[in-house]
Amino acid sequence: MVEILKIDNLTKKFKLSAKQRKINKTTDTYKVALNGLHLNAYKGEIYGLLGPNGAGKTTTLRIICTLIKKDQGTILFDGINLDDKPALIREKIGFLTSELKLDDFFTPNYLCDYFGALHHMKKEEIKERKDFLFNKFGIDKFKEVKIGNLSNGMKQKVALVVSLIHDPEIIIFDEPTNGLDVIASKIVIDYLMELKAAGKTIIISTHIFSLVEKICDRIGIIFDGQMAIEDSLANLTKNETLEELFFRLYEEKGGDLNA
Amino acid sequence: MHNIWIIAKKELKRYFTDFRMIIGLFLPGVLIFVLYNAMGSIINNVESLPEEGIIYVENEPEALKNLLDGTPFTIKRSDTKLSKEAALDKLQNEEIDLYIIYEEDFMQKVQNYQVDSGEVAPAVQIYYKSASTKSEQLYTTYLDALNNYETSLSNKFDINKDQNINYDVTVTSDIFQELIATILPFLLLVLLFSSTMGICAESIAGEKERGTISTLLVTPIKRSELAFGKILAISITALSSSVVTFLGVITSIPKLMGGYASGVELYHPVTIILVLFVIMMTVLLFTTILTILSTFAKSVKEASSLAVPLMMIVLFVGLMNFGIDAHANNFVLYLIPIYNVVQSLTSLFNNTINPINFLLCIISNLGYVILGVMLLTKMFKNERIIFNH
Ligand SMILES: Nc1ncnc2c1ncn2[C@@H]1O[C@H](COP(=O)(O)OP(=O)(O)O)[C@@H](O)[C@H]1O
Ligand SMILES: [Mg+2]
Numbered sequence: 001m002v003e004i005l006k007i008d009n010l011t012k013k014f015k016l017s018a019k020q021r022k023i024n025k026t027t028d029t030y031k032v033a034l035n036g037l038h039l040n041a042y043k044g045e046i047y048g049l050l051g052p053n054g055a056g057k058t059t060t061l062r063i064i065c066t067l068i069k070k071d072q073g074t075i076l077f078d079g080i081n082l083d084d085k086p087a088l089i090r091e092k093i094g095f096l097t098s099e100l101k102l103d104d105f106f107t108p109n110y111l112c113d114y115f116g117a118l119h120h121m122k123k124e125e126i127k128e129r130k131d132f133l134f135n136k137f138g139i140d141k142f143k144e145v146k147i148g149n150l151s152n153g154m155k156q157k158v159a160l161v162v163s164l165i166h167d168p169e170i171i172i173f174d175e176p177t178n179g180l181d182v183i184a185s186k187i188v189i190d191y192l193m194e195l196k197a198a199g200k201t202i203i204i205s206t207h208i209f210s211l212v213e214k215i216c217d218r219i220g221i222i223f224d225g226q227m228a229i230e231d232s233l234a235n236l237t238k239n240e241t242l243e244e245l246f247f248r249l250y251e252e253k254g255g256d257l258n259a
Numbered sequence: 260m261h262n263i264w265i266i267a268k269k270e271l272k273r274y275f276t277d278f279r280m281i282i283g284l285f286l287p288g289v290l291i292f293v294l295y296n297a298m299g300s301i302i303n304n305v306e307s308l309p310e311e312g313i314i315y316v317e318n319e320p321e322a323l324k325n326l327l328d329g330t331p332f333t334i335k336r337s338d339t340k341l342s343k344e345a346a347l348d349k350l351q352n353e354e355i356d357l358y359i360i361y362e363e364d365f366m367q368k369v370q371n372y373q374v375d376s377g378e379v380a381p382a383v384q385i386y387y388k389s390a391s392t393k394s395e396q397l398y399t400t401y402l403d404a405l406n407n408y409e410t411s412l413s414n415k416f417d418i419n420k421d422q423n424i425n426y427d428v429t430v431t432s433d434i435f436q437e438l439i440a441t442i443l444p445f446l447l448l449v450l451l452f453s454s455t456m457g458i459c460a461e462s463i464a465g466e467k468e469r470g471t472i473s474t475l476l477v478t479p480i481k482r483s484e485l486a487f488g489k490i491l492a493i494s495i496t497a498l499s500s501s502v503v504t505f506l507g508v509i510t511s512i513p514k515l516m517g518g519y520a521s522g523v524e525l526y527h528p529v530t531i532i533l534v535l536f537v538i539m540m541t542v543l544l545f546t547t548i549l550t551i552l553s554t555f556a557k558s559v560k561e562a563s564s565l566a567v568p569l570m571m572i573v574l575f576v577g578l579m580n581f582g583i584d585a586h587a588n589n590f591v592l593y594l595i596p597i598y599n600v601v602q603s604l605t606s607l608f609n610n611t612i613n614p615i616n617f618l619l620c621i622i623s624n625l626g627y628v629i630l631g632v633m634l635l636t637k638m639f640k641n642e643r644i645i646f647n648h
Contacts, residue, residue, distance in 0.1 A: 068642040087479045095477040101469040117265045118478040
């Protein structure tokens with residue numbers, strides 16, 4: 001197994017504005033989002049980052065994608081330190097959230113050209129990739145229709161295609177099925193399995209157990225910005241269900257289910 | 260550079276192929292043109308009709324009674340004897356159009372007058388009311404005719420010579436045209452601001468709201484490139500919108516001022532170019548400020564509401580200028596953003612611009628724009644601002 005992502009001792013504090021302090025009913029000036037997090041992901045697997053709301057999943061994924069800066073810790077991507085070559089890593093990463101809404105005004109075809117160009121792809125490369133993806137997701141007929149006129153399911157598929165136009169090696173997907181209808185989430189899940197079959201590495205974050213049980217090879221559960229446990233799904237669910245494990249850890253960490 | 264252009268191209272496509280955006284950007288200029296021309300033709304219609312003018316003349320020499328023959332005016336004389344006060348009153352109320360006073364025995368004195376004698380020349384006084392187009396036109400016509408006659412006599416009398424008398428009986432509140440000239444800088448400012456606001460609000464806040472900002476920032480482009488690309492596209496768009504607004508205004512002014520064939524005759528070409536220059540600087544300044552606000556905002560809606568206080572300031576500064584002539588001496592005023600634009604535009608429209616003040620205005624605005632763009636690239640690197648939803 002080749003380790004493609006190795007994260008050690010990751011920390012991240014957010015400075016809280018006066019407004020945020022009021023909303024969170026706290027007097028702290030900082031919110032510790034990540035507190036010495038470790039994470040190891042291997043090439044070709046689907047890794048599930050599981051945790052309650054506010055555990056630090058989005059923050060972790062954003063740091064991996066170089067969208068925000070870490071405070072401390074090291075991140076090795078295929079052996080390369082993220083601090084040294086952030087641009088190189090961005091070429092190999094595809095980042096996607098289910099919250100992504102493309103600009104209503106443009107067509108799938110145009111947006112693919114646009115993001116392809118920003119990823120320094122050649123015209124022929126983009127065209128080849130578009131043909132493949134449009135065909136796969138049934139976008140062919142709609143490629144010249146403005147996003148605003150597409151159905152919600154189709155919009156989600158186009159967002160997926162646009163984010164993956166550069167054929168990234170590692171796909172980072174924050175809450176992939178959040179807010180999707182059953183059909184759209186099935187399409188997404190099927191495609192994730194296909195990407196895995198094609199040798200890509202996929203890291204998803206979610207709080208949905210069934211999704212993790214269905215598609216993930218390995219799992220990390222995080223509470224309060226720390227990795228509580230990380231192992232293969234098979235190992236973790238030998239003696240208890242994933243859900244039982246999750247809540248046992250949650251209570252061990254001092255979480256109160258009745259709070 | 261290539262990346263900047265990729266970003267800018269998409270934004271430009273967005274602005275220039277969206278009918279609603281186009282309307283928002285270019286309608287103001289077209290509207291000004293249509294509106295002012297309509298107003299202008301109303302004024303001009305009144306003017307172009309051959310008029311019946313009523314004049315009241317004291318001591319009118321027999322030889323000058325037919326002075327206005329051959330002009331479009333038919334002259335009627337008000338024969339009842341009037342006091343000076345009563346005559347001026349009638350002129351003010353537009354019951355008569357001109358009030359002319361010749362010296363007693365005018366022709367006799369003119370004949371006896373020696374130009375090089377050093378004595379005071381015989382005088383004619385002509386009172387008129389510039390707010391009444393008829394009176395003003397009649398005045399010009401009469402003055403022309405009288406001047407021609409005088410030239411044929413080799414300068415033997417003076418017309419409206421006394422500097423202490425205001426021969427135009429118009430009171431300030433009457434001056435419709437001048438009012439519009441005062442409104443222009445204000446109007447320009449508001450139009451430029453609102454059309455820039457439309458495109459700026461969406462530019463960055465839209466990406467944040469939709470989440471596409473993340474998709475953009477995980478591509479290998481630099482954040483500064485994204486910022487520059489956005490600014491470039493908005494500037495190009497806002498500038499072309501401002502050129503249309505400018506053209507609308509400049510082609511409309513002459514119509515309003517009445518009688519002038521084209522704007523080029525009213526203002527020196529250099530003045531017109533300088534006005535365009537000020538307008539472009541202003542638009543760049545607005546673009547920068549509004550883009551900064553759009554970057555701060557979490558959503559397009561918030562960006563628009565953040566722009567409202569700024570709109571208020573622009574309105575206020577524009578209004579402050581009413582009825583006040585531009586300050587020529589206090590150069591510090593030309594360093595205050597927005598205010599310096601109003602000052603410069605007003606003095607340009609009055610033909611009283613001071614080159615140093617003008618330069619100060621342009622340079623300080625350029626400085627603010629550069630500072631703004633620097634701030635913007637800083638903001639793009641700040642995750643608290645970019646991911647603050
Ligand atoms: N920009 C920010 N400013 C302040 N606090 C933040 C910010 N982003 C995230 N946080 C806080 O950090 C913690 C982790 O957030 P997040 O990573 O979004 O959690 P998750 O994705 O697991 O729900 C939360 O408590 C959240 O409130
Ligand atoms: Mg999250």
